[in-house]
Amino acid sequence: MQDTKIIVTSALPYVHGIPHLGNLVGSVLPADVYFKYLKMANKDAIFICGSDQHGTPIELEAIKQGIEPQEFADSMHKKIKSIFEKYECTFTYYGKTHTEENKETTYEFFDALDKNGYIVEKDDMQAYCEIDKRFLVDRLIEGTCPYCGGKARGDQCDSCGRLLEPTQLIDPHCTICGKNEITFKKVKNLAIALDKLEAPVLEFIEKNSKNWSKNAANKATSFIKTEGLRPRDITRNMKWGFPVMKEGFKNQVFYVWFDAVLGYIGITKEWNKEKWKEYWLGNARLIQFMGKDNIEFHTIMFPAMLIGARKGYTMPAVIKASEYLTSKTLKFSKSNGIGLNLEKAIEIMDADYWRFALMYLYPESSDTAFSIPIMNEIVNSIMNDKIGNLVNRVMVLIKRSGIELNSYGKGKYSSIDSIQEKYIDYFEKINLKAALQQVIAMAELGNQIMSSEEPWKIKDKAKLSEVLSALSKVVYSCAIMLWPFTPNASKNILAYYGINDEPKIEQLKGLPSLAIENGSEIKPIFRKMGEEQIKALRAFE
Ligand SMILES: [Zn+2]
Numbered sequence: 001m002q003d004t005k006i007i008v009t010s011a012l013p014y015v016h017g018i019p020h021l022g023n024l025v026g027s028v029l030p031a032d033v034y035f036k037y038l039k040m041a042n043k044d045a046i047f048i049c050g051s052d053q054h055g056t057p058i059e060l061e062a063i064k065q066g067i068e069p070q071e072f073a074d075s076m077h078k079k080i081k082s083i084f085e086k087y088e089c090t091f092t093y094y095g096k097t098h099t100e101e102n103k104e105t106t107y108e109f110f111d112a113l114d115k116n117g118y119i120v121e122k123d124d125m126q127a128y129c130e131i132d133k134r135f136l137v138d139r140l141i142e143g144t145c146p147y148c149g150g151k152a153r154g155d156q157c158d159s160c161g162r163l164l165e166p167t168q169l170i171d172p173h174c175t176i177c178g179k180n181e182i183t184f185k186k187v188k189n190l191a192i193a194l195d196k197l198e199a200p201v202l203e204f205i206e207k208n209s210k211n212w213s214k215n216a217a218n219k220a221t222s223f224i225k226t227e228g229l230r231p232r233d234i235t236r237n238m239k240w241g242f243p244v245m246k247e248g249f250k251n252q253v254f255y256v257w258f259d260a261v262l263g264y265i266g267i268t269k270e271w272n273k274e275k276w277k278e279y280w281l282g283n284a285r286l287i288q289f290m291g292k293d294n295i296e297f298h299t300i301m302f303p304a305m306l307i308g309a310r311k312g313y314t315m316p317a318v319i320k321a322s323e324y325l326t327s328k329t330l331k332f333s334k335s336n337g338i339g340l341n342l343e344k345a346i347e348i349m350d351a352d353y354w355r356f357a358l359m360y361l362y363p364e365s366s367d368t369a370f371s372i373p374i375m376n377e378i379v380n381s382i383m384n385d386k387i388g389n390l391v392n393r394v395m396v397l398i399k400r401s402g403i404e405l406n407s408y409g410k411g412k413y414s415s416i417d418s419i420q421e422k423y424i425d426y427f428e429k430i431n432l433k434a435a436l437q438q439v440i441a442m443a444e445l446g447n448q449i450m451s452s453e454e455p456w457k458i459k460d461k462a463k464l465s466e467v468l469s470a471l472s473k474v475v476y477s478c479a480i481m482l483w484p485f486t487p488n489a490s491k492n493i494l495a496y497y498g499i500n501d502e503p504k505i506e507q508l509k510g511l512p513s514l515a516i517e518n519g520s521e522i523k524p525i526f527r528k529m530g531e532e533q534i535k536a537l538r539a540f541e
C-alpha cells in the first residue's frame with residue numbers, strides 16, 4: 001500500500017515587516033521541525049509556505065515609500081525568504097500569494113461558491129475619517145475589543161484573536177491621523193454566507209478536532225456555539241489585490257484573507273504545475289501550523305470555503321495553533337522595525353541556537369516568556385553543558401583510548417532504546433516540545449553513565465569497550481535526534497561517524513564506528529553565550 005501523502009503548511013507570514021522570533025516559533029519553525037522529522041521517517045510529505053502579499057498595510061507602506069505595492073511586496077518576499085533560509089528552514093516551496101496560480105485558484109473558488117449560492121451581497125457600515133477624507137478599512141481603524149477589552153484593529157483583536165467588524169470597536173480612532181472624527185457610511189461588499197455553511201462546518205469541527213491543539217478545538221466550537229456564523233466580507237474598496245470580476249463590484253479587490261488561505265493551494269501549484277493535484281485533489285493528510293491569531297481563518301473560513309466549493313479539495317486533518325511567545329524585557333515588534341526581528345537575531349546567534357531555544361520554549365499550550373537570562377540558561381546549561389560537553393568528552397575519550405568498540409550491553413543500557421522510542425512516539429503525535437525533551441533525556445543519560453562508570457578510570461579493556469560503546473550510542477542517537485531541531489550540530493556530530501547525508505530514523509538502530517582521522521581535532525558542537533552576544537541582545541531591551 002502506498003503511504004498517505006502529507007501536506008504540512010505554516011501560516012503565511014504577512015510581509016509588511018520582517019517577522020520576529022514570536023512569529024518564527026508560532027508557525028514556521030514547528031512546521032519545519034515536524035517536516036524535517038517526516039523526511040527523516042521517509043514520508044511522502046511536502047512543506048508549503050509563502051508570503052501573504054495583499055492588504056492595506058502593504059498598500060500603505062508602498063505609498064509611503066513611493067513605489068508600487070507589487071514592487072514592495074515582491075522585494076519583501078525575497079528578503080523574508082532568504083531570512084528563513086538562514087534559519088535552516090527547508091520548505092518544499094516558499095511561494096507568495098500575488099501570482100497567476102493563486103489568482104486562478106481565487107477565481108475558481110469564488111465562481112464555485114457563487115454558483116453554489118454561498119456568495120451574498122452585504123451592506124456594510126464602513127468607517128470614514130473626516131480628516132483624511134478616506135475609508136478606514138481593516139487596520140486603518142483601531143479601538144478597544146468588545147470581547148476582551150484589549151487593543152483591537154478594525155478586522156481583528158490582537159489580544160484575543162476574535163475577528164471583528166469596525167462598528168464593534170469601542171472608542172475607535174483613525175490610525176493615519178490618530179483622531180476620532182469617524183463617521184460610518186454604507187458600502188456594498190460581497191460576502192461568503194458562513195451562516196449557510198454553519199452546519200457542515202460544525203460537523204467538520206466535531207469530527208476532526210480531537211486531533212487539533214486544544215486552543216483551536218475550543219475556539220472553533222465556541223465561535224459557532226456562542227453566536228453562530230455570520231456572512232463575512234470577501235471584497236474590499238481598494239486597488240491592491242486580485243480584482244473582483246462580478247458586475248457591480250469591479251472596482252473592488254478580494255479581501256486579503258480570502259486569497260491568503262487559498263495561497264496554500266496556489267503556492268503548491270506554483271511549486272509544481274502537475275504534482276500539486278496529487279496532494280490537494282488526491283488523498284492527502286493536511287497538517288496546518290499557525291499562531292492562535294489565525295485559528296478562525298483555519299478552523300472556520302478555510303474549511304467553509306473548501307466545503308462550499310464542492311470541488312473535492314483536501315480538508316485540514318490536524319490544526320496546531322500555538323500560544324504566544326512573549327517578552328516583558330525585549331522588544332519583539334514587527335511593524336515599526338525597532339524590535340528584535342529575525343534579520344537582527346540571526347546576526348547575533350546562529351540558527352541552531354535559536355531553533356533549539358525557541359522549540360524548547362515552544363508555546364504549545366500557554367503563553368511562554370522569553371528573556372535574555374532564559375536564552376542564556378538554555379544555551380549554556382542545556383546546549384553547551386549537557387549536550388555539547390558530553391559529545392566532546394565522549395569523542396575525546398574514544399579517540400584517546402584507541403579501543404575497538406563493539407557491543408554496548410543492550411540489557412544494561414535499555415533506556416537508550418526506550419528514549420528513542422518515546423522520541424518517535426512524540427513526533428508521531430506532533431508533540432514537538434516533548435520530542436526535544438527526549439533529546440535532552442538522551443544527553444542526561446550519557447552524563448549519568450559518565451559519572452557512574454568513570455570510563456577514564458577503567459583498566460579492563462572489555463569493560464571499557466562496553467562503556468564507551470554505550471556512550472557512543474548515546475552521542476550517535478543525539479546526533480540523529482537533533483536533526484529536526486539543530487541540523488548543523490547534527491551534521492557535525494554525524495561527520496565523526498563518517499555520515500554526510502541527511503539522517504534517517506531507521507539509522508537510530510545501528511551504531512557505526514567512528515571515522516575520526518588521526519590528528520583531526522574534536523571541535524565543540526555548541527558554545528556558551530558570549531558577553532558580546534548578551535550585549536547585542538540587550539540593545540533590544
Ligand atoms: Zn479581544
Ligand SMILES: [Zn+2]
Nearest residue numbers: 129132174177
Ligand atoms: Zn484620519
